[in-house]
Amino acid sequence: MNELLSLKDKNFALSGGTGTLGGSIAQYLIENGAKVLLLGRSEDKLKSKQTELNTIVPNSTFIFKVDVMSEVDLKELKNKIKADFDHLDGLVNLAGGNIPGATLKPDQTIRDIEMNDTQKVVDINLFGTVTPTVILSDLMVEQGYGSIVNISSMAAKQTISRVLGYSMAKAAVDIFTKWMANELASKHGDKIRVNAVAPGFFIGNQNRRLLTNEDGSFTERGNSIIKNTPMGRFGDASELNGMVHYLLSDASSFVTGSIFDVDGGFSSFSGV
Numbered sequence: 001m002n003e004l005l006s007l008k009d010k011n012f013a014l015s016g017g018t019g020t021l022g023g024s025i026a027q028y029l030i031e032n033g034a035k036v037l038l039l040g041r042s043e044d045k046l047k048s049k050q051t052e053l054n055t056i057v058p059n060s061t062f063i064f065k066v067d068v069m070s071e072v073d074l075k076e077l078k079n080k081i082k083a084d085f086d087h088l089d090g091l092v093n094l095a096g097g098n099i100p101g102a103t104l105k106p107d108q109t110i111r112d113i114e115m116n117d118t119q120k121v122v123d124i125n126l127f128g129t130v131t132p133t134v135i136l137s138d139l140m141v142e143q144g145y146g147s148i149v150n151i152s153s154m155a156a157k158q159t160i161s162r163v164l165g166y167s168m169a170k171a172a173v174d175i176f177t178k179w180m181a182n183e184l185a186s187k188h189g190d191k192i193r194v195n196a197v198a199p200g201f202f203i204g205n206q207n208r209r210l211l212t213n214e215d216g217s218f219t220e221r222g223n224s225i226i227k228n229t230p231m232g233r234f235g236d237a238s239e240l241n242g243m244v245h246y247l248l249s250d251a252s253s254f255v256t257g258s259i260f261d262v263d264g265g266f267s268s269f270s271g272v
């Protein structure tokens, strides 16, 4: 691989690294010579992912029990990274997602909105990205370089029916990405960058029920998404790897504050 795209000997922290998209990205990064630091709440899931990844590339994967909503956990993590790793080249904020109580059922109206669940979803998707970014970017400021990649969504740009909290949070992730990019580049130099990837629809544990029936056929919503995706299919988790690679590497050295769709054309199609 050429130098511009080289990930060799780089250290990347990934929240949500045991999830569907995070797991795929973590494996891709280690296969390209990087080390990954997986952040998650479940020790069992972390250990099992570490074993899986270290079997593929020995000594490539390190795990940290961290709740991305906890400033205490994250400050402790920052100190551990500083003590045990020479540098942190990047952070990918994948922790997030929707919860059933924050999605209206087809026959429900605004009177049925569950404020508690809506707020929980805003918290995890927004502050679960803001808090690790603010705390861990401090390491990047000290060392003078680093790339942060946030995960947005199609729900940030246009309404996705019945999904309120998740949409509000991901729209806020977009503006946070731009704000933080401006703040870091203008005050701490042109080598600290913040961008976001907006995935289209990828079937994972969180949305499988919403998009597919038990027999594997698509639900009405699944069909409607496919109809509005010019490529006519859902994404495969591996199809985010290339964009994340580009943003974490020096190939994107003049790119900051941008949001990149990886969506099979969903966001550029009018539906007509």
Ligand SMILES: NC(=O)c1ccc[n+]([C@@H]2O[C@H](COP(=O)([O-])OP(=O)(O)OC[C@H]3O[C@@H](n4cnc5c(N)ncnc54)[C@H](O)[C@@H]3O)[C@@H](O)[C@H]2O)c1
Pocket: 015, 016, 017, 018, 019, 020, 021, 022, 039, 040, 041, 066, 067, 068, 069, 093, 094, 095, 096, 097, 098, 124, 128, 151, 152, 153, 154, 198, 199, 200, 201, 202, 203, 204, 205, 206, 207
């Ligand atoms: N799958 C899709 O189609 C899709 C589309 C657009 C955006 N996204 C976004 O991509 C990201 C990853 O999604 P996924 O499909 O891999 O979901 P996933 O559920 O497989 O992974 C999310 C991970 O985040 C972790 N997490 C949640 N709260 C946490 C917390 N407080 N602290 C630490 N970890 C926490 C979960 O344990 C899980 O491992 C999410 O932000 C999601 O919103 C997914």
